[in-house]
Amino acid sequence: MKYVPDATGDRHFADDLTTDRDAVDGLLSELDEYAVEQALQIAKDANDAEVTVVTVGPEDAREAVRKALSMGADRGVHVEDDDIHGSDAMGTSLILAKAIEKTGYDLVVTGMASTDGTMGVLPAMLAERLGVPQVTYLSEVNVADGKVTGRRDGDVASEELEAALPALVSVTDQSGEARYPSFKGIMAAKKKPVESLDLDDLGIEAAGVGLGGAWTKVEDAAPRPARVQGTIVTDEGAGAKQLAEFLAGQKFI
Amino acid sequence: MTEVLVYVDHVGGAVRKPTLELLTLARRIGDPVAVHLGPGGAAAAKTLAEYGAVKVLTHEAAEFADYLVVPKVDALQAAYDAVSPAAVLVPSSAEGKEIAARLAVRIGSGIITDAVDLENSDDGPVATQSVFAAAFTTKSRVSRGTPVITVKPNSATPETAPAAGAVDELAVTFSEAATGTKVTARNPRESSGRPELTEAAIVVSGGRGVSGADNFSLIEALADSLGAAVGASRAAVDAGWYPHTNQVGQTGKQVSPQLYIAAGISGAIQHRAGMQTAKTIVAINKDEEAPIFELVDYGVVGDLFDVVPALTEEVKTRKG
Ligand SMILES: Cc1cc2nc3c(=O)[nH]c(=O)nc-3n(C[C@H](O)[C@H](O)[C@H](O)COP(=O)(O)OP(=O)(O)OC[C@H]3O[C@@H](n4cnc5c(N)ncnc54)[C@H](O)[C@@H]3O)c2cc1C
Ligand SMILES: Nc1ncnc2c1ncn2[C@@H]1O[C@H](COP(=O)(O)O)[C@@H](O)[C@H]1O
Numbered sequence: 001m002k003y004v005p006d007a008t009g010d011r012h013f014a015d016d017l018t019t020d021r022d023a024v025d026g027l028l029s030e031l032d033e034y035a036v037e038q039a040l041q042i043a044k045d046a047n048d049a050e051v052t053v054v055t056v057g058p059e060d061a062r063e064a065v066r067k068a069l070s071m072g073a074d075r076g077v078h079v080e081d082d083d084i085h086g087s088d089a090m091g092t093s094l095i096l097a098k099a100i101e102k103t104g105y106d107l108v109v110t111g112m113a114s115t116d117g118t119m120g121v122l123p124a125m126l127a128e129r130l131g132v133p134q135v136t137y138l139s140e141v142n143v144a145d146g147k148v149t150g151r152r153d154g155d156v157a158s159e160e161l162e163a164a165l166p167a168l169v170s171v172t173d174q175s176g177e178a179r180y181p182s183f184k185g186i187m188a189a190k191k192k193p194v195e196s197l198d199l200d201d202l203g204i205e206a207a208g209v210g211l212g213g214a215w216t217k218v219e220d221a222a223p224r225p226a227r228v229q230g231t232i233v234t235d236e237g238a239g240a241k242q243l244a245e246f247l248a249g250q251k252f253i
Numbered sequence: 254m255t256e257v258l259v260y261v262d263h264v265g266g267a268v269r270k271p272t273l274e275l276l277t278l279a280r281r282i283g284d285p286v287a288v289h290l291g292p293g294g295a296a297a298a299k300t301l302a303e304y305g306a307v308k309v310l311t312h313e314a315a316e317f318a319d320y321l322v323v324p325k326v327d328a329l330q331a332a333y334d335a336v337s338p339a340a341v342l343v344p345s346s347a348e349g350k351e352i353a354a355r356l357a358v359r360i361g362s363g364i365i366t367d368a369v370d371l372e373n374s375d376d377g378p379v380a381t382q383s384v385f386a387a388a389f390t391t392k393s394r395v396s397r398g399t400p401v402i403t404v405k406p407n408s409a410t411p412e413t414a415p416a417a418g419a420v421d422e423l424a425v426t427f428s429e430a431a432t433g434t435k436v437t438a439r440n441p442r443e444s445s446g447r448p449e450l451t452e453a454a455i456v457v458s459g460g461r462g463v464s465g466a467d468n469f470s471l472i473e474a475l476a477d478s479l480g481a482a483v484g485a486s487r488a489a490v491d492a493g494w495y496p497h498t499n500q501v502g503q504t505g506k507q508v509s510p511q512l513y514i515a516a517g518i519s520g521a522i523q524h525r526a527g528m529q530t531a532k533t534i535v536a537i538n539k540d541e542e543a544p545i546f547e548l549v550d551y552g553v554v555g556d557l558f559d560v561v562p563a564l565t566e567e568v569k570t571r572k573g
């Protein structure tokens with residue numbers, strides 16, 4: 001799960017063309033709350049299996065870990081290293097895969113996409129790197145008898161999927177509302193263990209990740225010219241006619 | 254000669270429009286070599302050649318339909334090995350991005366997703382992206398490995414450029430991972446007969462203001478008069494008034510049509526993320542303070558129950 005700048009804030013780029021994380025408050029990506037929720041439900045049905053949340057991110061990302069722990073996760077792993085700054089999807093997926101392998105798992109649950117980068121590629125990359133089946137974009141997920149099953153709603157068809165554990169699943173915002181942390185949960189979270197790992201702990205060369213080692217390079221970032229507000233009319237009976245006139249002028253009719 | 258791999262998105266052999274856009278963009282970088290997996294390769298090759306494919310690599314295997322994503326990655330990798338392309342282009346659908354992502358890991362290449370334009374440069378293709386809910390435009394390049402780039406629908410106008418399109422059967426050995434995730438059932442979506450949301454030139458969307466599933470017939474009628482696709486805000490989808498596949502926004506579809514009409518939609522940042530790159534934006538909302546009006550080329554402050562049906566009639570009359 002990822003710690004991201006608030007989407008409703010005024011997001012910017014820093015001078016090095018990475019996401020400016022200081023300009024806007026951060027939070028646990030809302031789309032990853034769905035992943036935490038499904039993980040908690042699956043674990044509960046599996047004789048209270050342990051849920052570990054893993055995040056790769058700056059110091060503040062600890063807040064995202066706390067949030068998940070207050071929702072009910074058992075422990076956290078926070079991969080934090082100055083050399084990670086500026087990593088792209090290839091780098092982040094490498095770091096995450098190593099951290100997940102080190103932690104150990106039967107099932108990895110992720111969100112469908114981060115709310116800042118919105119690439120939606122990390123889950124597939126993780127499955128590739130971990131060498132486990134990818135069961136992704138699920139709007140419904142079940143785990144029983146060593147198998148994951150779920151429904152993936154695509155454009156052309158809705159598919160029922162099935163894979164054996166260990167596996168990686170990603171869940172959509174249709175998978176079920178995420179719970180709010182209770183007061184008791186927030187208090188309990190303070191005592192839950194959070195392990196801190198750096199690149200050395202994971203045996204990753206600093207030169208291979210981060211901004212310097214990135215596989216992609218942002219060369220330019222420019223604010224999109226603000227849309228100039230056009231004509232606004234108030235409908236007093238002729239609104240539709242006026243709008244039709246505009247559409248005809250633009251050759252849409 | 255520099256060749257560029259283009260992954261073909263098709264439904265049962267019928268090539269979808271984003272692939273034709275991809276072929277058009279690919280020609281700026283090199284000669285497009287299309288990779289067509291599943292049934293209908295020979296027939297599709299005609300269309301692909303018309304739009305510039307010098308070669309069409311095909312493979313037909315039950316695995317593509319019976320298992321998720323990985324068999325397609327195996328085949329695309331086989332094509333990559335056979336061609337040694339200058340770049341690999343894949344349409345930006347959920348599945349397309351997953352295929353591209355796994356290929357990138359396998360061949361140790363950087364990946365750029367959701368490009369809206371591509372140019373060539375001395376250092377390889379430069380991709381334009383629209384980020385942070387379309388508040389910024391970036392230009393990026395892959396700096397390690399062969400560029401793997403996914404391109405959004407409506408990023409270019411397909412242009413024909415007849416080429417040989419020689420069909421070649423691809424040799425594919427499926428990996429052990431290929432059969433990891435079984436597709437146990439597939440229920441095709443019923444076609445609405447309207448254009449595909451992400452491909453449509455015009456999109457008409459309804460939000461919470463539509464106040465009920467039945468009222469969406471007003472939105473559909475306007476859409477049909479304009480030959481448009483129908484979209485919905487998350488509020489309308491969550492209320493069960495319209496299917497999730499029609500949701501526009503961050504967690505729905507990102508559309509870039511010539512014209513976007515929003516009726517009864519406030520214009521939350523997550524909705525904007527899916528429609529802000531539309532060429533012309535029109536809104537109908539009874540609240541003159543609604544943030545959607547900040548984006549519009551033309552806005553009508555009014556009740557959609559009056560304006561939408563009247564507009565539908567106007568359009569029909571004018572179209573004759
Ligand atoms: C992680 C996350 C992801 C999200 N993803 C998406 C997404 O993909 N897509 C999306 O759309 N939203 C998304 N949202 C939700 C988004 O924040 C808004 O809640 C949502 O877009 C609101 O939908 P709306 O504009 O239809 O409803 P509202 O905000 O309630 O607006 C309804 C509008 O209708 C107007 N209205 C009411 N009656 C009439 C009438 N009779 N005539 C004319 N106007 C009328 C009102 O004035 C109002 O402006 C997401 C939120 C989160 C947290
Ligand atoms: N830095 C990160 N740390 C932990 N999980 C992440 C990180 N980045 C992405 N993810 C996970 O991968 C999913 C898809 O991310 P993305 O491919 O960036 O859109 C997110 O919903 C998260 O669950």
